[in-house]
Amino acid sequence: MSVKKLFVLLTVLMLAVLAIVPVSAQETIKIYTSWPLQGSMQPEGESMLDAARLALQHYLDDHDGVGPAGFNIEIVATDDASPTTGSWDGVIEAENAQRCVNDAACMVYFGTYNSGAAKVSMPITNEAGIAQITPANTYPGLTHAWDAGEPEIYRPSGEVNYFRTNASDDVQGFSAAAWAQCLGFTKVYILDDRQLYGKGVADAFAQRAEEIGLEVVGRDGVESTDIDFRALLTKVRAAGADLVYGGFVIDSGGPQVIQQMDALGLFGSDIKFMGPDGLVNPALVEQVGGADVTDGNIFLTFPGLTPQQLTSDSGVRFVADFEETYGYEPSPWSTYAYQSMQVILNSIERAGVNDRAAILEAMRGLSEFEGVTGIFGFDENGDPTITALGGNIVEMGEFVFSTEISPTMNESCDMGG
Amino acid sequence: MSLELELFIQQVFNGLTIGAYLGLIALGYTMVYGIIELINFAHGDLFAFGFFISLTIFTALGIPRPLEGFNLIVVLPLIFVVTMLLSGGLNVLIDRVAYKPLRNAPRLAPLITAVGMSFALEALFAIWQGPSQINYPRYFPQIDILRDWMGLEPQLLFITTKDLFLFGVTIPLMVGLTLFVDRTKLGKAMRAAAQDREAASMVGINVDRIIATTFFVGGALAGAAGLVWGLYINSGRFLMGFEAGLMAFTAAVLGGIGNIRGAVLGAFIIGLLKAMGDQYIGGAWSRIIIFAVLILLLVFRPSGILGSTQSIEKV
Numbered sequence: 001m002s003v004k005k006l007f008v009l010l011t012v013l014m015l016a017v018l019a020i021v022p023v024s025a026q027e028t029i030k031i032y033t034s035w036p037l038q039g040s041m042q043p044e045g046e047s048m049l050d051a052a053r054l055a056l057q058h059y060l061d062d063h064d065g066v067g068p069a070g071f072n073i074e075i076v077a078t079d080d081a082s083p084t085t086g087s088w089d090g091v092i093e094a095e096n097a098q099r100c101v102n103d104a105a106c107m108v109y110f111g112t113y114n115s116g117a118a119k120v121s122m123p124i125t126n127e128a129g130i131a132q133i134t135p136a137n138t139y140p141g142l143t144h145a146w147d148a149g150e151p152e153i154y155r156p157s158g159e160v161n162y163f164r165t166n167a168s169d170d171v172q173g174f175s176a177a178a179w180a181q182c183l184g185f186t187k188v189y190i191l192d193d194r195q196l197y198g199k200g201v202a203d204a205f206a207q208r209a210e211e212i213g214l215e216v217v218g219r220d221g222v223e224s225t226d227i228d229f230r231a232l233l234t235k236v237r238a239a240g241a242d243l244v245y246g247g248f249v250i251d252s253g254g255p256q257v258i259q260q261m262d263a264l265g266l267f268g269s270d271i272k273f274m275g276p277d278g279l280v281n282p283a284l285v286e287q288v289g290g291a292d293v294t295d296g297n298i299f300l301t302f303p304g305l306t307p308q309q310l311t312s313d314s315g316v317r318f319v320a321d322f323e324e325t326y327g328y329e330p331s332p333w334s335t336y337a338y339q340s341m342q343v344i345l346n347s348i349e350r351a352g353v354n355d356r357a358a359i360l361e362a363m364r365g366l367s368e369f370e371g372v373t374g375i376f377g378f379d380e381n382g383d384p385t386i387t388a389l390g391g392n393i394v395e396m397g398e399f400v401f402s403t404e405i406s407p408t409m410n411e412s413c414d415m416g417g
Numbered sequence: 418m419s420l421e422l423e424l425f426i427q428q429v430f431n432g433l434t435i436g437a438y439l440g441l442i443a444l445g446y447t448m449v450y451g452i453i454e455l456i457n458f459a460h461g462d463l464f465a466f467g468f469f470i471s472l473t474i475f476t477a478l479g480i481p482r483p484l485e486g487f488n489l490i491v492v493l494p495l496i497f498v499v500t501m502l503l504s505g506g507l508n509v510l511i512d513r514v515a516y517k518p519l520r521n522a523p524r525l526a527p528l529i530t531a532v533g534m535s536f537a538l539e540a541l542f543a544i545w546q547g548p549s550q551i552n553y554p555r556y557f558p559q560i561d562i563l564r565d566w567m568g569l570e571p572q573l574l575f576i577t578t579k580d581l582f583l584f585g586v587t588i589p590l591m592v593g594l595t596l597f598v599d600r601t602k603l604g605k606a607m608r609a610a611a612q613d614r615e616a617a618s619m620v621g622i623n624v625d626r627i628i629a630t631t632f633f634v635g636g637a638l639a640g641a642a643g644l645v646w647g648l649y650i651n652s653g654r655f656l657m658g659f660e661a662g663l664m665a666f667t668a669a670v671l672g673g674i675g676n677i678r679g680a681v682l683g684a685f686i687i688g689l690l691k692a693m694g695d696q697y698i699g700g701a702w703s704r705i706i707i708f709a710v711l712i713l714l715l716v717f718r719p720s721g722i723l724g725s726t727q728s729i730e731k732v
Contacts, residue, residue, distance in 0.1 A: 191700075194701065220695075220699055220700035220701065221699075221700060221701040222700045222701070223660075223700075223701075223703075223704060225656060225659065225660050226660060227650070227652075227653070227654075227657050227660050227661065228435060228650065228691075230431050230434070230435075231428055231431045231432070231435075231691060231692035231695040231696060232695045232700050234424070234427050234428060234431055234573070234575075234692075234696070235424075235428075235695060235696045237573060238420065238423075238424040238427075238573055250549065250550075251548070251549060251550070251654075255549075255550040255652070256550065256652055259552070259651060259652045260650070260652070263559070263650070263651060264575060265561070265575060283549055286552060287549060287550040287551065287552050287652075288552065288652075289552050289554070289555070289651065289652075290552070
C-alpha cells in the first residue's frame with residue numbers, strides 16, 4: 001500500500017513539475033534568414049545579419065531577457081549566393097526556403113535581398129503557409145499588381161504570406177510627385193525609358209501628380225539607346241515645364257537627358273530634373289559634366305532611409321548600439337533588416353504559440369507598429385501602410401540627403417529633416 | 418514672333434543639326450557601298466572611335482577649356498587632322514583584315530563579318546573607355562548668339578556658337594568630298610571603280626588602292642563626325658556608334674545608296690523627321706515614322722530619292 005501511495009505521490013509531483021516546467025524549458029523558434037553573404041554583396045549582407053541579431057538583442061534587453069511569448073529565438077543564417085558567381089542563385093535560394101519548410105521549428109522565413117530571389121522562394125513558403133518577410137525587396141510586383149499575372153503567380157495557395165517594411169519602387173514615383181509639389185514646382189514634363197522600372201516609376205509619378213493637382217504638361221517615352229534628345233528637350237521647354245521627371249536608370253538615357261538639359265540652357269532657365277534611385281550613382285555627376293551641372297539642378301529619390309538618416313529614438317539607439325557592438329557603420333539596407341526583425345518578434349509575441357499559421361496570421365494583422373522608420377502596419381497585400389523615403393540633392397558634386405519624403409508629404413510639406 | 422512659330426523654327430533647326438552630323442557618317446556608308454557593294458556595319462563605330470580618340474588626345478594634351486586663341490585656331494584643327502587620319506587608318510586596317518580576304522566570297526560572308534567587326538569594336542570600346550556614359554568636356558565655347566551677341570529676346574529660339582561650329586565643319590567637309598569625287602582624278606577613278614571594277618582595272622586603275630582610299634576617306638569623315646559630336650553634344654558611350662550608324666545607314670538608303678548627294682539629303686530628311694516627330698507626334702513614335710517613310714519610299718522608289726548608282730540588290 002505504501003508503495004502505491006508513494007507512486008501516486010510521485011505521479012502528482014511529476015505532474016506538478018511538468019505543469020511548471022514548460023514555462024522555463026523554453027521551446028525554440030527558428031528564423032531562417034536568406035540573402036547573399038559572400039561576393040560583392042558580403043559587406044551589405046553581413047551588416048544586415050548583424051542588424052537582425054541586434055534587433056533580437058534589443059528585444060531581449062527590453063523584456064528582461066525573455067523572448068517573445070516565452071520562446072527562445074534562434075536565427076539560422078543561410079546564404080543564397082553562389083560561390084562561383086558571388087551573386088544570388090535561384091537554386092540555392094529554393095534550397096534555403098525548402099530547409100525552412102522541412103524544419104518543424106522554422107516559423108518565419110526572413111529574406112531575400114534580391115527581388116529576383118524572392119520570386120523563387122515566395123511560392124515555396126506560400127504553399128507551406130510560412131510567413132516570409134524581406135529586408136530589402138523593392139520590386140512592386142511581389143506584393144501588388146504590376147506585370148502580367150503578378151502578384152498571384154507568387155501565391156499558389158491564394159493567401160498573402162509575404163511582407164515588406166520598405167517601400168516598393170512605385171511608391172518612389174508617388175513620393176517624388178508629392179516632393180516636387182512641396183519644392184514649389186507646378187508644371188512637370190515626364191520622360192521615361194519605356195522599360196519596366198523606368199516606365200513604372202514614371203507612371204506612378206504621373207498618377208500621384210494628377211491626384212494632388214501637379215500639372216503634367218507632357219509625357220514622352222524615349223528610346224533608351226538614343227543619343228540626341230535636343231528636339232525632345234526643345235519641346236519640353238516650349239511646353240512651359242519647370243520640372244522634368246525622368247524615369248531612367250544610369251545607362252538608359254538619364255545622364256544624356258540631364259547633360260543636354262544643361263547644354264540647351266534649361267537649368268539656366270530654372271527648369272530642374274528629378275529622378276528615381278536608378279540614377280543615384282556616384283558616377284552620374286561626372287557623366288553629366290561635373291558639379292557645375294548637377295548642383296542645385298537635380299533631385300533624386302531613394303526608396304528608404306539609411307540607418308544614418310533615422311531620427312526616431314529607436315532608430316538612433318539602433319545605430320549607436322550597432323556601431324558599439326560590431327565596430328562598423330551599418331549598411332544602407334540594415335535599417336530594414338532591423339525593422340523587419342522587429343516585426344517578426346512582435347508577430348510571434350502576439351501569436352503566443354509556436355504555430356506557423358498563427359504567426360502568419362499575427363503578422364498579417366500588424367497595425368500601428370512602431371518601427372525604426374516610423375509607425376506602420378501591413379495592408380492587404382503585405383505592403384507597409386506608411387513608408388518613409390529619402391529625397392536627395394547634389395551639393396559640390398556629392399549626393400546629399402535633403403529630406404524625408406512620402407506620398408502624402410504634400411499635405412504638410414514638412415521638410416525639416 | 419509667336420511661340421508656336423519659334424518652336425517650329427527651332428525644331429527645323431534641330432533637325433538640320435542632326436542631319437549635319439548624320440550626313441558625315443552616311444557618306445562613308447554610301448561610298449563603300451558604291452564601290453564594293455558592302456554595307457559596312459562597322460562604319461558607325463568609326464564615329465564612336467573618333468569621339469574616343471579625340472577625347473583621349475584632348476585629355477593627354479591637358480588643354481584648358483574653353484578653347485581660346487592659339488588653342489582654338491591652331492590646336493583644334495590639328496586635333497581634327499590627327500583624329501581623321503587615325504579613324505581613316507583604322508577603317509583601312511579593318512578592310513585589310515576583315516573584308517579584303519572576302520572580296521570574291523559570296524555576298525553574305527563580308528556582310529556577317531561587318532556585323533561581327535561592329536560587335537568586336539563596341540566590345541573593345543567598352544574595355545577601353547568603360548561601359549557607361551562618358552562626359553566630353555566643353556572645350557568649344559558656348560555663347561548664346563541671339564541673346565548675348567545680337568541682344569534679341571526670343572522666347573524659345575536658342576542658337577549658340579556650337580551650332581555655328583557644327584555647320585562650319587560639316588558643310589565644308591560634305592562639299593569638299595563632293596568636289597573631290599567629281600573633280601579630281603582620284604575621284605574619277607573611284608567613280609570608275611564603282612561603275613565596273615573589272616573594267617576599271619582593265620584601263621589601268623589600281624582598284625585595291627582605290628578601295629583603300631575609299632575606306633580611308635569614309636573613316637576619316639566618320640572620325641571627324643565623332644569629334645564634332647563630342648564638342649557639340651559633350652556626351653557619348655561605347656554603343657553610340659550603333660545608334661548613329663543605324664540612322665546614317667537609313668539616311669544613305671533613303672537618299673539612294675551609293676549616291677553621295679543622296680546620303681546628305683537623306684541625313685537632313687531623317688534629322689527633320691526626328692525633330693518633327695519628337696515635337697508633334699511623340700518621342701516614342703519618331704523611330705516608327707522614320708522607318709515608315711523609308712519603307713514607303715523604297716516601295717515606290719526602290720533606288721532611293723536621288724537614285725542609287727546601281728540597283729539595290731537583296732542582301
